[in-house]
Amino acid sequence: GEDGSHAHNRRIARWLPKVLELDSLGYWVFTIPEGLRANYRAKKALSELGHRIQELLKLYGYSRGLRRWHWFGETDGDVKPVFHPHLNLITDGGYLSPDNLEAIKRAYASLLGVKVVDVNYRYRQSAGEKWHTLNYVTRATFRDPDWDGEMAYKIKGFRNMVVWGRGEWGGDTAWSLEDLDGKAKEDVEQLDLGAVNSLIDNICPDCGKGLKWGTALPIALLDMVKKEDLGAGYYRLETRPPPKGLPADINDRLYWKEVIKVAKFRLAKELAVAEAKAKREDYQGWWMELLPYVDRLGFINDV
Numbered sequence: 174g175e176d177g178s179h180a181h182n183r184r185i186a187r188w189l190p191k192v193l194e195l196d197s198l199g200y201w202v203f204t205i206p207e208g209l210r211a212n213y214r215a216k217k218a219l220s221e222l223g224h225r226i227q228e229l230l231k232l233y234g235y236s237r238g239l240r241r242w243h244w245f246g247e248t249d250g251d252v253k254p255v256f257h258p259h260l261n262l263i264t265d266g267g268y269l270s271p272d273n274l275e276a277i278k279r280a281y282a283s284l285l286g287v288k289v290v291d292v293n294y295r296y297r298q299s300a301g302e303k304w305h306t307l308n309y310v311t312r313a314t315f316r317d318p319d320w321d322g323e324m325a326y327k328i329k330g331f332r333n334m335v336v337w338g339r340g341e342w343g344g345d346t347a348w349s350l351e352d353l354d355g356k357a358k359e360d361v362e363q364l365d366l367g368a369v370n371s372l373i374d375n376i377c378p379d380c381g382k383g384l385k386w387g388t389a390l391p392i393a394l395l396d397m398v399k400k401e402d403l404g405a406g407y408y409r410l411e412t413r414p415p416p417k418g419l420p421a422d423i424n425d426r427l428y429w430k431e432v433i434k435v436a437k438f439r440l441a442k443e444l445a446v447a448e449a450k451a452k453r454e455d456y457q458g459w460w461m462e463l464l465p466y467v468d469r470l471g472f473i474n475d476v
Contacts, residue, residue, distance in 0.1 A: 176312050177360070179406030184311035184334060186369040186405055188239055189361075191336065192263065192307050196347035198297040199235070199266015200306050204259040206287055213258055214324055216331045223260055227337050229280055230264060233273070237338025238264035243314040244324070256321050261310045266296045300352035304361070364404035372407050379409075394432055 175181070192198065203226050205213055213219050223240055230238065240262045245254040274294055282290045297303045311334075318325035336342075350361050368378035375384045399411040 175316070176308075178313075181312060182360075182364060182405040183369065183373060185307060186364055186366050187334060187373060188263075188307060188311060188336075189366060190370070191239060191342055192303060193346040193348060193350075194342065194344055195263070195265055195303065197265065197267045198303045198306060199262075199264040199269075200295050200297060200310075201230070201262040201264065202259055202291075202293040203262070203281060204257075204291040204293075206285070206290065209285060209287070210256060210258060214256075215327055219258065219328070219331070223335065225284055226260055226262070226281065227335075229277070229284065230262065231337075232280075233277060235264040235266070237341035238262050238336075239310075240335045240337070241310055241333055243310075244328075245314050245320065248316075253320055256324060263306065263310060266294075268296065269294055300348050300350075301354070301357060303348065304353055304357045308357075308360075363402070368403045368409070369405045369407055372403070378403075390429070390433070391436060394436055397432055397435065 205222075213222060219242060223242065227238065227240060240260060243259050243261055244256065246257045248254050274292070277294075278290055278292045281292055282288060297306050315321075315325065315328075350358075353361060365378075371378040371381075372384070375386070376382070377384055395408060400408040401410075403409055
């Protein structure tokens with residue numbers, strides 16, 4: 174999804190609880206040399222390389238983190254971008270000496286079997302910087318399948334939100350969303366993080382029981398019911414007590430049947446209006462084509 178889309182916000186909600194645990198955030202970007210990129214156009218190769226980079230960082234003390242591939246560089250207008258996979262990683266992190274960064278680069282170069290590689294590292298300490306990094310890493314970079322149709326097909330279903338460090342997460346938060354300001358604060362205030370993460374895990378945020386999703390309904394139906402926006406494309410509908418004598422599940426089915434009935438009526442009305450308009454336009458077009466012949470026969474002057 175585009176920046177700020179429901180899909181993007183779900184990715185943010187998924188990782189934000191963990192990013193809140195990072196007192197100082199380390200942000201890494203591992204690029205693949207251009208001559209090797211053809212070797213990483215399959216899910217298995219990308220997954221294995223991501224895991225090996227993760228394990229490399231663990232050797233240097235980064236016991237927990239998050240990783241996500243970006244597929245292209247920055248887009249420039251209408252120019253089709255070139256496939257340029259680079260792995261983004263978020264870890265604990267602070268100042269890193271040039272010698273230690275060079276050691277990690279050498280280890281990565283050895284892993285790829287090349288002499289020179291690019292590894293970029295920065296660390297973030299303010300709430301705004303951490304939020305911006307999370308927002309940037311979780312954005313979509315493969316926004317048009319026409320950029321690389323073959324690759325779009327190959328990575329369909331690829332798991333691109335990976336967390337490592339089992340047992341290392343779940344501690345106290347190191348910073349607060351209250352520390353944010355401006356647009357970042359506005360964006361996060363639109364998300365009910367607890368509810369969104371529960372729904373992503375197919376758990377009811379109200380009772381904690383597992384959810385069984387029903388058949389998808391037209392999104393226009395949401396305009397016809399009272400609801401609470403939880404963010405990231407999720408809504409909590411108004412709770413209605415069932416009528417006496419009817420089980421709750423039957424009452425729900427009857428309710429939605431009535432909503433669908435009204436929606437179908439509105440749609441039929443709109444289609445009828447559109448069809449009538451089309452017929453009028455067709456008739457007018459036919460009459461305009463006929464006018465020259467009518468005029469030639471003298472009928473218009475007689476009217």
